[in-house]
Amino acid sequence: MSILQVNRFRAVTAWRVVASGLGVGFSPVIPGTIGSLLALPLWYWGGGTGVAHFGMLAAVLLLSVPAARVEIRETGKKDPPSVVIDEVAGMLLAATWIPWGLKPALLLFFLFRFFDILKFGPAAWADRKEGAFYVVADDLVAGVYANLAYRGITWLIG
Numbered sequence: 001m002s003i004l005q006v007n008r009f010r011a012v013t014a015w016r017v018v019a020s021g022l023g024v025g026f027s028p029v030i031p032g033t034i035g036s037l038l039a040l041p042l043w044y045w046g047g048g049t050g051v052a053h054f055g056m057l058a059a060v061l062l063l064s065v066p067a068a069r070v071e072i073r074e075t076g077k078k079d080p081p082s083v084v085i086d087e088v089a090g091m092l093l094a095a096t097w098i099p100w101g102l103k104p105a106l107l108l109f110f111l112f113r114f115f116d117i118l119k120f121g122p123a124a125w126a127d128r129k130e131g132a133f134y135v136v137a138d139d140l141v142a143g144v145y146a147n148l149a150y151r152g153i154t155w156l157i158g
Contacts, residue, residue, distance in 0.1 A: 012070055018085055019067035025082035033113060035084025039091030040105055048098045057096065060089045061136075069132035079127075079135050090116060090139030094146035107153065112146040 001009075020026055021035045042060075046053030064085045071083045094112045098104055116139055119127050123141040126134045 012074065015067045015070035016074060018063050019071040020082045021084040021088060025084040031081045031084055032087050032116065035087035036091045036109060036113060036116070038084070039088045039095065040109070042088070042092055043095040043105065044100050047100050048095050053096065057089070057092045060085065060092055064089045064136045065132045068135045072132055072135070078130055083135055086136040086139040087116065089136060090143035093140055093143035094150070096147060098147065098150060104150070108146055108150050111149050112142060115142040115145040115149070
């Protein structure tokens with residue numbers, strides 16, 4: 001193996017680790033749900049507001065598309081279940097401007113999973129498209145839906 005092949009292997013492996021959420025995307029059952037759980041400690045540490053939260057969200061967003069692109073290329077699948085960085089990005093977006101708490105975390109987690117699985121409107125449109133950008137985009141739309149639904153529910157119940 002040449003040094004170029006070794007370096008390519010290392011780069012591909014690193015991107016696949018990112019795409020799979022440090023490997024949780026390779027879970028044989030519910031990888032997307034497990035991947036969504038990865039966002040909860042990030043939300044806790046960032047608090048949902050401020051520099052830490054937005055820094056983590058920006059970092060995940062910047063890494064998500066290239067990582068998904070590599071995983072798509074390596075697996076040959078349109079939307080590999082091993083790509084869960086998009087769930088992390090969507091869940092972090094859903095948590096934006098919502099202060100951390102156990103009750104908000106549970107409700108927002110279930111809302112995000114509901115909208116991520118249901119996929120209607122722009123999320124469904126993005127899900128039908130091919131490419132890494134669209135793999136990430138449908139989860140970001142689900143994150144926006146979850147954030148708005150959370151706000152609506154909390155407004156209704158006081």
